Amino acid sequence: MxxxxxxxxxxxxxxxxxxxxxxxxxxxxxxxxxxxxxxxxxxxxxxxxxxxxxxxxxxxxxxxxxxxxxxxxxxxxxxxxxxxxxxxxxxxxxxxxxxxxxxxxxxxxxxxxxxxxxxxxxxxxxxxxxxxxxxxxxxxxxxxxxxxxxxxxxxxxxxxxxxxxxxxxxxxxxxxxxxxxxxxxxxxxxxxxxxxxxxxxxxxxxxxxxxxxxxxxxxxxxxxxxxxxxxxxxxxxxxxxxxxxxxxxxxxxxxxxxxxxxxxxxxxxxxxxxxxxxxxxxxxxxxxxxxxxxxxxxxxxxxxxxxxxxxxxxxxxxxxxxxxxxxxxxxxxxxxxxxxEHADNQGLPESISPDHLEIQLKNIFVKYPDQEKFILRDINLRIKPGEHIALVGLNGAGKTTLVLTIMGIIEPYSGEILVNGIPLSKSWVRSYQRLFAPAFQENVLWADTLEKNIVISESINKQKLMKIAEQVTLNKTISKLPQGMQTYLTRYIHDNGLIPSGGELQKIILGRALYRDSPFIILDEPTAALDSLTESLLYQQMENLFKGKTSLFISHRLASTKFADNIILLKDGQIEAYGSHKALLSESAEYRKIFNVQKQLYESEITNE
CATH class of the missing domain: 1.20.1560.10 (ABC transporter type 1, transmembrane domain)
Structure with a gap:
């Protein structure tokens, strides 16, 4: 340069x-x-x-x-x-x-x-x-x-x-x-x-x-x-x-x-x-x-x-x-x-089936180019097809970085990512990223209709759209809107645009991820702006929502981990513990300590409501 x-x-x-x-x-x-x-x-x-x-x-x-x-x-x-x-x-x-x-x-x-x-x-x-x-x-x-x-x-x-x-x-x-x-x-x-x-x-x-x-x-x-x-x-x-x-x-x-x-x-x-x-x-x-x-x-x-x-x-x-x-x-x-344009012109290798997606991280190290300290250190992880994983840890543990690395958005400093046993390549990384349907914590709304904010594509399946709206409990909000799904969001362009509440915004973003219908769902703090009752209902539906799909959700609330097959506890950029909720409660002192503290706060919140 x-x-x-x-x-x-x-x-x-x-x-x-x-x-x-x-x-x-x-x-x-x-x-x-x-x-x-x-x-x-x-x-x-x-x-x-x-x-x-x-x-x-x-x-x-x-x-x-x-x-x-x-x-x-x-x-x-x-x-x-x-x-x-x-x-x-x-x-x-x-x-x-x-x-x-x-x-x-x-x-x-x-x-x-x-x-x-x-x-x-x-x-x-x-x-x-x-x-x-x-x-x-x-x-x-x-x-x-x-x-x-x-x-x-x-x-x-x-x-x-x-x-x-x-x-x-x-x-x-x-x-x-x-x-x-x-x-x-x-x-x-x-x-x-x-x-x-x-x-x-x-x-x-x-x-x-x-x-x-x-x-x-x-x-x-x-x-x-x-x-x-x-x-x-x-x-x-x-x-x-x-x-x-x-x-x-x-x-x-x-x-x-x-x-x-x-x-x-x-x-x-x-x-x-x-x-x-x-x-x-x-x-x-x-x-x-x-x-x-x-x-x-x-x-x-x-x-x-x-x-x-x-x-x-x-x-x-x-x-x-x-x-x-x-x-x-x-x-x-x-x-x-x-x-x-020269590199990313290939589709997925024939041996990689979206319906049977297995991702493995081997000896992954990640750091900012201008820093010496590693954000992720020696990460070894295997995500099996259809597995539901919860990723937990304190702020700054490296949770979002790990998710972005799994998605191929961040290129590791060292180590490799294997997709069905094949090393992830720049020549088909874009095709690989289409396998994910993420709902990030920093939600993005477009100055467009509610419908297009969920769908984000030219072709719209109305029946599928309304079914997803019902699944994420957005249908009640839509029924109160005079223009329904055609209601414009934000007021950047339209003076009368709807500014959704925090809970409504998260439902829209979750609906967007579900509509994409990708084999791997990623949810970053999916219930942070939801009340306890709505959160509980959402977790109860997760088995049906993510049926046949692999899912990974980041959460500070360890109560949500009970619905996961396996839990990753991340601490200082390393995997501190890995296993089911029951196994970690008995085997990991760190996990048990965090869970018990949050359990008291969570029960107090429900009582107050």
Whole structure:
């Protein structure tokens, strides 16, 4: 992976953009040169137009003929302007399409990252930086690169043309134009870098001010603010931010004033000698009024081309730097996706039958890539077809990590996973993962209908869906909803969407796992948000719900383990005890201690209810 401060040459980034563009590649390669050339021609015609009118008026031709010619030229100029504007818009829209392509690449790549890399803070920062710099908006990176390049090329060409044409005035005119252009670019570049530093300071103050505003309007913080009289502190902090913003904005205004003053002086030094020679040539009859008008207009636009060209150059270089920062993450993601597409293209080996699934973990060690301590140590486990297993242990014991390892989401540091005796391979790990129907503790609801939150597929079996809703006792909730299964969940998109309670949410997630109808069910704290009665009913139904399936459920409540064939007690990343509930009560002091403590709390909870 490239260093974070590595900057690609603009030609390298341009080729990369064309490669990423795919469908837009041909359009961009055609539109870009045409857009540049047409922009230059349009600019040149616009400058020449007053001189052409003067030339026509100076001729001894009828006014009607002059009017027709002027009208025709105006129409031609208008057509050129329209085509030029259309091309600029087209290039802009093609850039947006490329930006959207990169957003899809980002999403696809991030979703498919290895689990430890996915949850890594540095990876998340890299992704956020990549998006912010590269393709999150139209004002940086990809959104700015091509439009800024087109305008920069136009202004540079116009500067070259104006400098060359100025040789008509005097042989030394192009030299003065070139020197003053370089000086102007240097001045603008210097003050631009200063402005960026000042704006960075301004951004920090704005960040703090926005945080204070968000907290002030945060209803969840209302009690704390009033109880501890924080409104006074907030008010002082906000006033302090406002004062700092005022000071920084004065610095920005002064920066702009200094830059404009110096540019005016440079322009004065360039314009005076050239304009004096122009006037002298006209006075002595060495130059016509038409020529004078044309050169005066063209040289007068030098200031505009220098200023716009400098801005375009700054935008272009910033966009190039932004894309380079973005590619640190995107190039790695693209390589990973390419490898995955080549590797994960096989189904399950023929000897692996989903109806007779046996999974074995042999000498498994798992740790975070940047840490020395192992999360799981020397795990040896065999899960037989149709077996119901409870996974228990204190917080931080490694329960979720073990489940993710069994599912092939986490790749072990060492050891191997055998599926029906065959070592799990990257070439068919995705097919293997389809054998699982998980219901994780961190439940995910989609901003869609209740029906689609359970089904998560295009084809819907209504009869099967309603049967599962009844099994997870969700049917009573559905009967109270006016739109039933078509009720939208969450209010991210639909203002009247249903926000389920904790218990309803767990039932939806459990229903989702059951509907998938995979041979291996995984439930992570399936009853954490349920009351004791509902929990008891659910466990009584488990034998019917999971009939013919292998199941593994994580639970802090050891009362649930009575319904399991075998129990895994995990402690500090190792299997402390393994066996049935009855066996562990008699053989494992650790299990017996935890069970007895929880038993008292559980009985007290039922009594209170």
């Amino acid at each position: 490239k260093e974070k401060n590595f900057v690609y040459k603009f030609l390298n980034n341009f080729k990369w953009l064309l490669r990423m563009a795919k469908k837009q590649r041909r359009l961009l390669t055609i539109y870009l040169p045409i857009s540049v050339c047409l922009g230059v021609v349009t600019n040149f015609l616009g400058i020449s137009f007053p001189s052409i009118i003067i030339f026509l008026l100076d001729r001894t031709v009828t006014l009607n003929n002059d009017f027709v010619i002027i009208l025709s030229l105006s129409f031609i100029l208008g057509v050129f302007l329209w085509i030029s504007g259309w091309l600029v818009t087209k290039v802009f829209w093609e850039s947006i399409k490329v930006r959207m392509t990169l957003q899809v690449l980002d999403g696809k790549g991030f979703i498919n990252l290895p689990y430890f890399k996915l949850i890594n803070v540095d990876t998340q920062k890299e992704r956020a930086q990549s998006a912010a710099y590269g393709y999150e908006n139209d004002n940086s990176g990809v959104g700015l690169f091509v439009p800024a390049m087109v305008l920069l090329c136009q202004n540079v060409l116009m500067l070259v043309i104006a400098g060359g044409v100025s040789a008509i005035v005097a042989w030394w005119s192009p030299i003065i134009v070139a020197i003053t252009c370089i000086i102007s670019f240097k001045i603008l570049s210097y003050f631009s870098s200063q402005r960026l530093r000042i704006q960075k300071d301004l951004g920090k103050v704005y960040l703090e001010q926005n945080y204070l505003y968000r907290k002030s309007f945060d209803t969840s913080a209302g009690q704390e603010i009033r109880t501890y009289f924080l409104e006074i502190k907030f008010g002082l902090k906000i006033k302090q931010c406002r004062d700092e913003i005022t000071v920084i904005k004065k610095k920005l205004a002064l920066n702009s004033f200094k830059a404009k003053t110096l540019i005016v002086l440079v322009n004065f030094c360039r314009s005076i000698p050239i304009y004096l020679v122009l006037a002298q040539k006209v006075f002595h009859g060495e130059m016509s009024v038409v020529e004078f008008s044309f050169l005066f207009s063209l040289l007068g636009m030098l200031d505009v081309y220098i200023k716009e060209g400098s801005n375009n150059l700054e935008e272009f270089l910033n966009a190039n730097n932004d894309i380079s920062k973005s590619r640190v993450y995107l190039d790695a993601i693209e390589r990973m996706i390419t490898l995955d």
